[in-house]
Every structure is written in C-alpha cells, then in structure tokens.
Amino acid sequence: MEIQIRDLAKDYGTVPALHSVDLDVKSGELLALLGPSGSGKTTLLRSIAGLEQASRGKIFFGEEEASATPVRERGVGFVFQHYALFKHMTVAENIGFGLSVRPRAKRPPKAAIRERVLSLLDLVRLKGLEDRYPAQLSGGQRQRVALARALAVDPKVLLLDEPFGALDAKVRKELRKWLREIHEETHYTTVFVTHDQEEALELADRVVVLDKGRIEQVGTPDEVYDAPATPFVFAFIGDSSELPVTVDQGRVWLYDRAVPLGLDVVGHGPARLFVRPQHWEVGAPANGLAGVVRSVLRHGPGRRAEVELGAGVSVTVDVSDDHAVRTGDRIGLKPSRWRLFLADGQAVAPIPARRPAASGFRA
Amino acid sequence: MAQALVLGRRTSGPGVLPGFGLSIGFTLVYLSLIVLIPLGALALKAAGLGVDGLLKIAFDARVLAALKISFGVAFAAALINAIFGVLVAWVLVRYDFPGRALVDAAVDLPFALPTAVAGIALAALYAGNGWVGALLEPYGIKVAYTPLGIMVALVFVGLPFVVRTVQPLMQELDREIEEASATLGASRLQTITRVLLPPLLPAVLTGFALAFARGVGEYGSVIFIAGNMPYVSEIAPLLIVIKLEEFDYRGATGIALIMLLVSFAMLLVINLIQAWSRKRYGHV
Amino acid sequence: MAMSDTDDWRAAAATAGATGEGFAARAVLIALALGFLALFLVLPLVAVFAEAFRNGVGAWWAAFQDPDGLAAIRLTLIVTAIAVPANLVFGIAAAWAITKFRFPGKSLLITLIDLPFSVSPVVSGLVWVLLFGAQGLLGPFLKANGLQIIFAVPGLVLATIFVTFPFVARELIPLMEEQGTADEEAAMTLGASGLTTFVRVTLPNIKWGLLYGVLLCNARAMGEFGAVSVVSGHVRGLTNTMPLHVEILYNEYEFVAAFAMASLLAALALVTLVLKTFLEWRYGGHLAGGRGH
Numbered sequence: 001m002e003i004q005i006r007d008l009a010k011d012y013g014t015v016p017a018l019h020s021v022d023l024d025v026k027s028g029e030l031l032a033l034l035g036p037s038g039s040g041k042t043t044l045l046r047s048i049a050g051l052e053q054a055s056r057g058k059i060f061f062g063e064e065e066a067s068a069t070p071v072r073e074r075g076v077g078f079v080f081q082h083y084a085l086f087k088h089m090t091v092a093e094n095i096g097f098g099l100s101v102r103p104r105a106k107r108p109p110k111a112a113i114r115e116r117v118l119s120l121l122d123l124v125r126l127k128g129l130e131d132r133y134p135a136q137l138s139g140g141q142r143q144r145v146a147l148a149r150a151l152a153v154d155p156k157v158l159l160l161d162e163p164f165g166a167l168d169a170k171v172r173k174e175l176r177k178w179l180r181e182i183h184e185e186t187h188y189t190t191v192f193v194t195h196d197q198e199e200a201l202e203l204a205d206r207v208v209v210l211d212k213g214r215i216e217q218v219g220t221p222d223e224v225y226d227a228p229a230t231p232f233v234f235a236f237i238g239d240s241s242e243l244p245v246t247v248d249q250g251r252v253w254l255y256d257r258a259v260p261l262g263l264d265v266v267g268h269g270p271a272r273l274f275v276r277p278q279h280w281e282v283g284a285p286a287n288g289l290a291g292v293v294r295s296v297l298r299h300g301p302g303r304r305a306e307v308e309l310g311a312g313v314s315v316t317v318d319v320s321d322d323h324a325v326r327t328g329d330r331i332g333l334k335p336s337r338w339r340l341f342l343a344d345g346q347a348v349a350p351i352p353a354r355r356p357a358a359s360g361f362r363a
Numbered sequence: 364m365a366q367a368l369v370l371g372r373r374t375s376g377p378g379v380l381p382g383f384g385l386s387i388g389f390t391l392v393y394l395s396l397i398v399l400i401p402l403g404a405l406a407l408k409a410a411g412l413g414v415d416g417l418l419k420i421a422f423d424a425r426v427l428a429a430l431k432i433s434f435g436v437a438f439a440a441a442l443i444n445a446i447f448g449v450l451v452a453w454v455l456v457r458y459d460f461p462g463r464a465l466v467d468a469a470v471d472l473p474f475a476l477p478t479a480v481a482g483i484a485l486a487a488l489y490a491g492n493g494w495v496g497a498l499l500e501p502y503g504i505k506v507a508y509t510p511l512g513i514m515v516a517l518v519f520v521g522l523p524f525v526v527r528t529v530q531p532l533m534q535e536l537d538r539e540i541e542e543a544s545a546t547l548g549a550s551r552l553q554t555i556t557r558v559l560l561p562p563l564l565p566a567v568l569t570g571f572a573l574a575f576a577r578g579v580g581e582y583g584s585v586i587f588i589a590g591n592m593p594y595v596s597e598i599a600p601l602l603i604v605i606k607l608e609e610f611d612y613r614g615a616t617g618i619a620l621i622m623l624l625v626s627f628a629m630l631l632v633i634n635l636i637q638a639w640s641r642k643r644y645g646h647v
Numbered sequence: 648m649a650m651s652d653t654d655d656w657r658a659a660a661a662t663a664g665a666t667g668e669g670f671a672a673r674a675v676l677i678a679l680a681l682g683f684l685a686l687f688l689v690l691p692l693v694a695v696f697a698e699a700f701r702n703g704v705g706a707w708w709a710a711f712q713d714p715d716g717l718a719a720i721r722l723t724l725i726v727t728a729i730a731v732p733a734n735l736v737f738g739i740a741a742a743w744a745i746t747k748f749r750f751p752g753k754s755l756l757i758t759l760i761d762l763p764f765s766v767s768p769v770v771s772g773l774v775w776v777l778l779f780g781a782q783g784l785l786g787p788f789l790k791a792n793g794l795q796i797i798f799a800v801p802g803l804v805l806a807t808i809f810v811t812f813p814f815v816a817r818e819l820i821p822l823m824e825e826q827g828t829a830d831e832e833a834a835m836t837l838g839a840s841g842l843t844t845f846v847r848v849t850l851p852n853i854k855w856g857l858l859y860g861v862l863l864c865n866a867r868a869m870g871e872f873g874a875v876s877v878v879s880g881h882v883r884g885l886t887n888t889m890p891l892h893v894e895i896l897y898n899e900y901e902f903v904a905a906f907a908m909a910s911l912l913a914a915l916a917l918v919t920l921v922l923k924t925f926l927e928w929r930y931g932g933h934l935a936g937g938r939g940h
Contacts, residue, residue, distance in 0.1 A: 051542050051666070071545045071666075078546040084539035087644045088561045098547030101557070135644060146543075153547055380831050381841035386744035390756070393737045397808055398762055401774035404784050408777050447683045454680040458673055466681065468924040472688050474863075475916035475923075477870025478768075479890040480909040483897050484691040487698055487906075494694065495686075519687050541666045551668060580767025583872035583890070587897065600769035604877060607773065612782050619770045626765040 001062050001156045001189050002027040003048065008057035010043050010213075017043040018213045020057070025157075028187040030180070032204035034194055036236065040213040041193045042161060048191060049159050050074045061156050077150030077188070081162040083142040085134040091145050092117045092130035098153035120148040123182065140171040147179075151186070160192035164199065176203050197237050201225060209233050231341045234274040241315035243273040245340070252340065255311055260288050260334045272341045277304060277318040279337040282325065288332035291315070293325055307333060402623075409620040412613055420617030425593055426602060430621065433599040436510055437578030440517035445571045448525025449563070455526075456533045470527070473520050478583025485516055486587040508590030513598060516584040521574030528570035529563055536562075565640035569633050576629040580622060695913045698906035710907035718884040719892035719908070725800070726875075726888060727868040730807040734864055735857070738815025743849075746823035747831065757820065763812045771809045772877025775802055798880030803888065806874040811864045818860030819853060821935035826852055855933040859926050866919040870912055 003025035010018040018040045025031050033041040046052035048059055050071035059067040066074055085094050093100075096113045108116070121127055124144040134142055143163060150158060163179070164172040180203055183190055194200050200207045201221040209216045209224055209232075217229040228234035235242065246253045250264035252273060259273065281288070291307040294314065298304075305325055308314040317333060319325045409417065420426055455467050473481065489496045489506040496507055506512045536559060544554040582600040589596045599618055606615040668676070700707050710716060741760060745753060763771065777783050779796040789796060796802045830852060834844040850857075872890040879886045887895065889908055896905035927934065 049546060051546070071542075072548050072550065074546075075548075076546055078543065080539040080543060082537065082539060084537060084543040086540065086544075086558055086562075088564075097544070097549070097557075101544075101547065101549040101553045133643060149543075149547065380747050380828060380835065380844075382743060382845070383748045383750075386740040387748070387750070390737065390741040390744050393740075394756075394759060397805070397812055398759065401778050401805075401809065402762070402766075404778040405770070405774045407784065447680070450676065451680045451684060454677050457667075458677055460677055464924075466684060468920055469684065469688055471920060471923065472692065472916065475866050475870075475919045476692070477872060477890050477909075477912045477916065479872040479893050480695060480870070480912045480916075481691055482872075483893065483905060483909055484694045484698075487902075488690060488694050494690070515687075519691065522687060538666070545666050551666075551672075554666070576765060580770065581873075582767065582769045582876070587894075600767050600873065603769050603773060607776060607877060610782070612777065612780070615773055616777065619767075619773050622767050622770060626767070630765055 003066075003157055003189060003191070004060040005044075005048070006058045006060070008044070008047060008054050008059065010040075010047060010052060010054050010056075016213055018047070018054070021213075021215055023208060023215065023218065025189060025191060026205075027189055030183050030190045030192075030203065030205045032192055032194055032200035032207045033210060034197060034200040034207050034237075035210035036195060038212070039210040041195075041208075041210045043213075044210070045159055045161055045191060045193045048157070049076045049078050051078070075153070075156040077153065077155030077158040079143070079146045079150050079158070079160040079163050081165045083134070083139075083146045083166075085142055085145060085149075087134050090131050090133055091121070091126070091137070094134070094145055095120055095130075095149045095152050097149065116152060117148075120152055123151070123185070124148045125178070138171075139167050140175055143167065143175060144178075147182070151188070155188065158188040158190040160190070162193055162195070164196075165194075172199070179203065201237075209236065211236070228274075228339065231272050231274065234339060234341075238276060239316060240274045240276050243275070243309075243313060243315065245271050245273045247271050247340070247342065254289065254309065254313065257289060261338065261340075262334075265340060267342050270343050273335075273338060274341070275315065275335040275338045277316045279335055280315070280317040281334040281336050282317065282319055282323050283332045283334065285330045285332045288334035290330060290332050293327055293329045293331060295327055296325060307331065309333075405616060405619060405623070408612065408616045412617055412620075416613065417617050417620065420614055421621055423614075425597070426599075426614075426618060428594045429597050429599045429602040430618075432510060432513065432595075432597065433579050433622075434625075436513045436598075437517055437521075437575050437581075440514045440521055440578050441571045441575035443514075443518050444521045444525050444574045445567055448522070448570055448574075449529055449560070449567060452526045452530040452533050456530060470523050473522050478520065478581070479587075481519055482516065482584040482587035485512070485519060485584065489515060489588060507588050508592075508596065510589075510596050512588035512590065513585050513596060516588050517578040517581060520581050520584050521578050524574040524577065525567060525570030528573065529566045532563055532566045562644060565636050565644075568636050572629050572633045572636070576626050579625060692913060692917075695906055695909050698902060699910035701906075702903055706903050707907045707910070710904035713904065715884045715887070716892060716904070716908060719887045719889050720911075722800070722803070722885075722887065723869055723889040726803050726807050727865060729804050730811055730868045731861060731865050733808055734811055735815050735861055737812070738819050738860060739857070741816045742819035742823050742853075743845075745820055746826075747828050760816050760820075761813050763809055766809075768810060768871065768873025769877055772806045772874035775805050775809070775878050797878050798882070798886060800886065802878035803875050803886065806878045807868050807871055810871050810874045811868045814864035814867065815857065815860035818856050818863070818935055822853055822856040822933075823849075825935065852933075855926060855930040856935055859923065859934055862919055862922055862926070866916060869915055 003023075005021055005023040005025075008018060008021040009016070021040075021044060023044075033044055035041045043052055047054045048066075050066070050069065054067065057067070058065055061075075086097065089097065092114070095117045099108055099113045099116065102108075117130065118127075121130055124147055126141060126144055126148070129137070129141070134145070137145065147160075147163075164175050167175065176199060192204075201224075204221065206218060206220055207224050208218045211232045217224055217233045219227075219229075224233060225238055228237060231242075234240055243254055243259070245259060247265055247267045247269060250266070252259045252261055252265055252271070254273075289309055291309040291314075294306045294308050296303055296305045296319070299318070302321070303319050303325075305317045305319050306314055307317050315333065325331060412420070421430070451470065455463060455470075486507055487493050489499075489512055491497065491500050491505070491507070493507070496505075499506060504511075506515055540558060541554050544558045549557065580600060582598070582604075585598055586601055589598060589601070591597050591601055599622060603615045603618050606612075606618065667673075741756075744750075745756065776797055778785055779789060779802065780786055781790070781797075783797070796805070830848050831844050834848045835841075839847070870890055871888075872894070875888055876891055876894070879888070879891055881887060881891060881895065883895065889912055893905050893908045893912070896902075896908065
C-alpha cells in the first residue's frame with residue numbers, strides 16, 4: 001500500500017511543527033524519517049497514523065483518503081518508543097487485542113485469534129512466552145511484542161516511532177537487523193522515525209531528512225550521504241567541516257586565500273564549503289591551504305587530526321598511516337570532494353565525478 | 364529494647380551520624396507508652412474474656428445487629444466511593460475546567476473537617492425539614508435517622524480515600540497506552556474499560572479497603588444522623604460507648620476487639636493487594 | 648533527545664481528539680463528578696455556616712459569650728498545645744532513627760507507627776479507659792494516689808496524642824528517606840557537631856514537610872471527637888473540648904450555638920486546606936512524594 005502525503009501542515013497554536021510536506025512512500029518500502037529533535041518527524045509519523053490532526057493537507061493510503069478516517073479505523077500498525085504494552089495483559093492478550101476489540105461480526109473466533117498470536121510470536125522469535133506479563137520481559141522482548149501486536153491486525157502501513165530509542169546499544173543493533181529481516185518477510189509499507197542517522201542509513205530503503213518542519217532531502221542512504229542537498233543535510237549526516245568562504249570571479253576564497261578546488265565555480269558572494277574528514281588530501285604547506293596540526297587522535301581504524309587554518313577556522317582531517325603527521329606540523333590541505341552552498345542554500349557546484357578510494361567510508 | 368539498641372548500632376553501617384541511641388530510644392519508649400501499652404491493655408482485657416465470653420458478646424443480638432449495620436453500611440458506602448472516586452479522579456486528571464484546582468483541594472475536606480461538625484451538618488441537611496431532606500420527603504425517602512443516613516455520613520468521610528489512591532496512578536497512565544489501543548481499532552469505551560481501568564484496579568481496591576476500614580470505625584459524623592435505634596441504626600462504635608456508659612467494660616472490650624481484628628485484617632488485605640499488584644504489573 | 652517532539656504533542660493531544668472523549672461525554676462526566684462533590688462536600692460545609700448565621704451575626708456572636716463555650720475553646724487549645732509538640736518531637740526522633748540508620752525490624756516499626764490510623768476513634772479512647780479508668784488495670788493504683796486521668800484533662804491529652812500520633816512521622820519518614828544521608832555526612836566531615844548538623848542542615852531540608860505534618864496533626868487534634876468523647880466524661884466547662892461542646896449544644900437543641908461553635912471548627916478546616924494546598928503548590932518539591940492524608 002503506497003502512502004501519498006500532500007501539502008501536509010501542522011501547527012500547535014502559533015508554533016508550526018510541519019510546513020507543507022509532500023511525500024510519497026512506495027508500496028513495500030522501508031522509509032526512515034530522520035531529523036534532530038523538534039524537526040517534525042514524530043509529528044509527521046503521528047499525522048500518518050491519525051494520532052495527530054493535521055492543520056492542512058491530505059494523506060492517501062492507495063486511492064483512499066486516510067486523513068478523513070479516525071485513527072481507530074485507519075488500519076495502521078503503530079509501534080511506540082516505550083512499547084506501550086498493556087501491563088495487565090499477557091503477551092498473548094496484548095498481541096490479540098486488536099482482533100478481540102473488533103465488532104462481533106468481524107471478530108475472528110477465539111481459536112483463530114490464538115492461532116494468529118502464536119504464528120506472530122513465531123515471526124518475532126518469542127515462541128513460548130505467550131503467557132508472560134510485560135513486566136517479566138526484557139526491553140528488546142517488549143519491543144518485539146509491540147511489533148507483533150501492531151502486525152496482528154494486518155495493518156495497511158506499519159509505523160514505528162523511535163522503535164529502538166529506549167534500548168541499549170547492543171540490543172539496538174540486533175533488533176535493527178531483525179526488523180530488516182521481518183520487513184523482507186512481510187513487506188509491509190513501513191515508516192519509522194529515528195534521530196540516529198546510523199540507524200536510518202543502515203536500515204532504510206530511503207531516508208527523509210527533516211529539519212524545522214520541512215523536508216530537506218529524500219533519497220537512498222547513498223544519495224543523502226554522498227550528495228547532501230542542503231547545508232543542513234551535509235552537516236547533520238556524517239562528519240564534516242564547514243568553511244566560511246566567499247565566491248568571487250569563479251574562485252572560492254577563505255579570507256584572502258584561494259581554496260584549491262580544482263575547478264571554477266559559478267556564483268558570487270558569501271558561501272559555505274563542506275568537506276568530509278576523509279576527503280582532504282594532505283601535502284606540503286605550499287601545496288594547498290596551509291594549516292597547523294593542533295591535535296591527532298585515534299579514530300577507529302585510522303587517525304584524525306584537527307588542523308587550524310588561521311582566523312579561528314579549523315577543520316577535521318583523516319590522515320592515513322602513510323603520512324606521519326604530528327601535533328605542531330605545518331601541512332597543506334586540498335579537498336578531493338566537497339560541496340559548496342551559496343548563502344541562499346543553493347548548491348552551486350557539483351561534486352567532482354571521481355570517487356576517492358577512501359576506506360572506512362561510512363564510519 | 365536494649366537489645367534493639369545494641370543491634371541497631373552494630374548494623375547501622377559505616378555512618379558517622381550521631382543520635383541513633385537517643386532517637387530510637389525515645390521513639391520506642393514513646394511508641395510503647397502511647398500506642399503499644401494501651402492496645403496491650405485492650406488485648407489483656409480481651410484475653411480475660413476467654414473465647415466463650417467473646418463469642419457470647421459477639422453473638423448477642425444487639426451487638427450482632429450493630430456489627431451488621433456497621434460492616435454492611437460501610438461496605439455500601441465504600442462501594443459508592445469506589446465508583447465516584449474513580450469518576451472524580453478521572454475528571455480531575457483528564458479534563459480541564461474552570462475551578463479544577465479548587466475542586467481538587469476540596470476533595471480533602473473530609474480529612475480536615477471535624478467529624479462532629481460534618482455529623483451535625485449532614486443531620487441538618489437530611490432531616491425532614493433540611494435542604495435535601497425536604498426534597499426527598501415527598502417521595503417518601505427518609506435519610507436522616509435511618510441506615511441511609513449512616514451511609515450518607517460514611518460516603519462523606521470515605522470520599523477522599525479512593526480519589527487520592529487512584530489519582531496519582533491515573534496521572535502516570537501513559538498516553539501511549541491509549542493511543543496504542545486506538546491504533547489497534549478499539550473504540551473509546553473499549554479503551555477505557557479494557558486498557559485504562561484494569562491497571563487501576565489494585566489502587567481502587569486499596570482505596571476501597573481504606574474507606575471501608577474508616578467507615579467501620581467512624582463515630583462522630585454518624586451518630587448525629589443515624590438516629591441510633593437499637594437493631595436498626597445503631598453502629599458498633601456507638602454500642603461501645605453505650606456499654607462504657609453502663610460500665611460494661613467486658614462488652615465494650617469484646618466489640619472493640621472484633622473491630623480491631625477487622626481493621627488489621629483490612630490492613631493485611633491492602634498489603635496483599637499491593638504485593639500482588641507489584642508482582643504482576645511491576646508497580647503498586 | 649527526541650523528547651521535545653514528544654512533549655509538543657502531549658500538550659496538544661488533549662485537544663486533538665484522537666484519543667479523548669467527545670465534548671458531550673466530557674460534559675456529562677464532569678457534571679456527574681461535580682454534582683457528587685457538591686452534594687457530599689460543598690453542601691454540608693455551606694449548611695454549617697448557614698445554620699450558624701441563621702439568626703444573624705449577633706446571635707452567632709452571642710454563642711461565644713457562654714462561659715462553657717469559652718472553656719471548651721480554651722481546653723481545645725490546651726490539649727492541642729500539648730499533643731502537637733509531643734508528636735512533633737516524636738515524629739522527628741522516629742524519622743531520624745528510621746531514615747538515617749539501618750537496623751532490623753525497621754518495617755515493623757513503621758507499621759506500628761501507622762497503627763493508630765487503623766484504630767476506630769472510639770477504640771482509641773477505650774484503650775485509655777481500660778488502662779486508667781476506675782475498673783482499669785491501673786485504676787486502683789491511681790485512685791489510691793488521688794490521681795485522675797480518665798474524665799479529666801490528662802485523658803483528653805492522651806487520647807488526642809494517640810489519634811494524631813502518626814501524622815508528623817509519616818510525613819517526615821518518606822521525605823527524609825528521599826533526601827538520604829549525604830548532606831548530614833558532608834556537614835560532619837566539615838567538622839560540624841551532631842546538633843549543629845541537625846539544626847543547620849537537616850532542619851532546613853525538612854521544614855516544609857514538618858510544617859505540613861504539623862498542620863494536619865493540628866487539624867485532627869482540634870477536631871477529634873470519638874476518642875475524646877470516650878475519655879471526657881462530658882463535664883461542662885471542665886472536660887468538654889470544642890467538638891464535644893458542639894454535641895452537647897446540639898443535643899440540647901441549641902442549634903445556633905452548636906453551629907456557631909461548629910463554624911469555628913469548619914473555618915479551621917478551611918484554613919488547614921488552604922495552607923495545605925499552598926504548601927503543596929509552592930513547596931511541593933520539599934514535601935514527601937506520595938501522601939494519603
């Protein structure tokens with residue numbers, strides 16, 4: 001079931017939470033809504049579910065206008081951050097709840113509900129725990145029950161609000177892989193909210209990056225990482241350094257120094273230059289932007305240096321083991337890949353086509 | 364007590380704080396003088412009655428009638444308070460309306476208002492010529508000087524118990540729970556009856572038990588409105604007073620013991636409810 | 648991190664209607680609850696003042712010219728002035744021992760402290776009669792020494808102390824439990840004596856909780872009826888407290904005078920409620936978390 005969102009807006013009193021959002025979710029897709037807190041991602045998800053009444057705009061599930069349907073008739077499966085399991089019901093009663101509250105005419109017989117519950121428990125790998133109470137389960141197990149409960153009603157779309165937010169790091173990783181597997185098996189159209197970019201990039205087919213109630217970019221994980229559409233996306237996803245530069249006569253200037261970008265740039269005026277740590281080429285001071293190494297720290301498999309370029313500007317640079325860079329060294333830096341945004345947020349130059357053979361690309 | 368002092372010091376850990384001996388000593392002496400010795404005197408007196416004597420007192424027709432009235436009416440009043448207590452707590456927690464804070468504060472009035480004051484006020488209201496009594500009179504409903512009057516008084520004194528035990532739990536009810544229920548297709552009524560209220564049941568039962576225990580022992584607010592007719596509207600605490608006035612200490616002691624035992628049984632029940640709730644739901 | 652998102656909708660969800668009741672259902676439930684409270688709480692309170700002023704302020708005022716009434720007020724103040732400080736000192740001592748030290752039998756001790764709350768007021772009076780009354784355990788001894796406790800002021804004080812026994816302690820124990828011992832230990836390591844530590848560190852930490860407990864203790868002490876009724880002997884002008892005097896006046900059909908005296912007690916209850924609400928509102932953070940009374 002595909003989801004179409006048209007001109008959706010939501011405000012709380014005078015505070016806008018969503019500005020005119022348009023979004024298409026493909027049938028069977030696993031889509032991540034990614035953004036910092038206050039970006040509107042949760043509001044968007046809750047509007048799709050019908051837990052939130054949008055101020056304007058429409059939502060369609062397939063051909064049908066879902067935004068006209070109240071939450072309990074909308075047919076969504078919703079998984080809450082803190083599980084929201086019913087404490088006084090067993091695991092089986094929790095999972096079967098959605099079926100058992102149906103009007104008598106549409107309610108499956110008890111035995112059928114039981115059967116569905118057991119097959120879902122099997123799916124979420126919790127066989128044998130049907131008579132436990134939520135208080136007797138671990139956090140990860142509770143979240144699995146919550147998912148099984150949402151799937152029990154055979155929802156049109158599956159919505160997850162920070163599904164792993166309350167779990168510790170190790171369980172998070174496990175459940176992430178497991179959710180991907182379940183998705184491969186069931187192919188429910190799934191939208192999940194996260195503020196964890198690693199989670200979004202690893203898990204989702206496509207990622208929607210939101211900021212201040214607006215969609216900044218929609219794309220595959222590779223697209224948003226390799227070709228961020230806006231300064232916000234560049235800064236938010238992955239590590240990067242930002243240089244306050246000026247574009248003049250086809251060249252890019254950091255104060256009075258030309259930044260060696262290797263090609264001419266169209267445009268004029270102040271701009272923001274973004275470079276990822278692994279996209280700096282390190283050479284002699286005369287060869288590129290000169291700077292002083294302020295610190296070198298271990299970073300995963302490699303090393304990462306803070307290089308001061310002067311005038312209060314410093315950048316983060318990954319250095320390979322071939323370069324014996326030490327604190328206090330003067331070095332020259334040249335960006336191999338970069339992105340430049342003029343003051344109005346427009347990207348004015350494409351990323352050069354050549355792809356560097358950098359390793360540890362997605363740290 | 365001396366042993367407690369020694370034990371206390373030994374297990375009081377590596378603390379540097381002084382005053383354990385003094386404070387625990389004073390606590391135990393004061394507790395003994397004010398609470399334990401007087402209650403012990405009652406126990407001693409009751410022991411003197413023997414089982415036969417106690418049974419004879421308990422099965423005296425007038426005593427039996429008074430106990431029946433006390434327990435029966437207290438039970439009914441606690442039931443009313445359980446229902447309306449949940450309603451009042453719900454309205455206070457869930458809805459915003461002008462004067463809500465004032466209403467919330469007013470719920471504690473029965474704790475603050477002296478029982479004798481409540482008693483004469485209720486008697487004046489529900490008497491045949493009172494504001495409420497006059498309204499009911501044409502329908503042949505008599506409240507004052509009947510068991511119904513006792514119930515009105517017990518509803519008054521027990522009112523805060525259920526509200527105050529249920530309210531904090533209701534406040535903590537996770538909004539996500541009812542949203543989950545709604546996304547699963549439950550109607551609002553199904554959400555309330557199957558999702559929101561069942562976890563509150565232990566608190567409601569606790570409040571009910573507290574209101575019931577209070578109602579059984581209540582005296583001041585009841586005697587003015589009850590009419591105090593033997594076998595009809597005479598409560599057990601009043602019968603204790605009457606026995607005392609007749610210098611029948613044995614009879615008074617016997618009734619008091621029965622009431623004490625029931626109070627302690629209620630305490631035990633409350634503790635069991637809470638232990639059960641903690642075990643099953645992970646909270647009280 | 649995502650909490651502010653969540654908080655936003657929480658504030659709005661109440662009005663969003665996705666999970667709330669409809670307007671009509673709300674209105675009906677609010678009306679039911681308020682109707683119930685109006686009938687059982689407001690009306691009795693209004694009735695007290697209406698009856699007290701039924702014949703005007705003059706008649707109300709005249710009720711306090713009766714020397715027996717004045718004696719009842721004086722006696723209530725005396726009994727309260729003894730019972731409340733006694734339970735205050737006990738409450739602090741018990742809370743200090745229970746919350747600052749570990750010892751076996753602690754939970755039993757807490758249960759015993761709460762005990763008087765589960766005893767019927769009449770029984771709370773009866774136990775003193777059984778102990779000190781003419782036929783009581785110590786009756787003959789007292790009589791031989793010319794001492795009278797029952798049907799005299801000491802009995803009233805003891806019965807009042809019994810029924811108000813747990814108030815201060817049960818407010819302080821959870822509060823001091825929450826606060827732990829770190830502050831006191833810090834003061835001691837800085838060289839403060841035990842008394843200095845208590846006065847300058849502990850007391851400021853618990854003062855609002857203490858006041859709260861004293862407030863409730865005081866209200867109950869002044870208003871207690873059942874327990875003092877049993878031990879009083881109802882000697883006009885000598886052993887009648889205010890609530891007992893209300894009873895006597897009422898039974899003598901002196902309704903205006905009875906309700907005039909009752910109106911004083913009702914005013915005390917209102918002041919107590921106002922102060923209690925103020926303390927909860929203004930100093931809620933300095934009071935113990937969960938409290939029944």
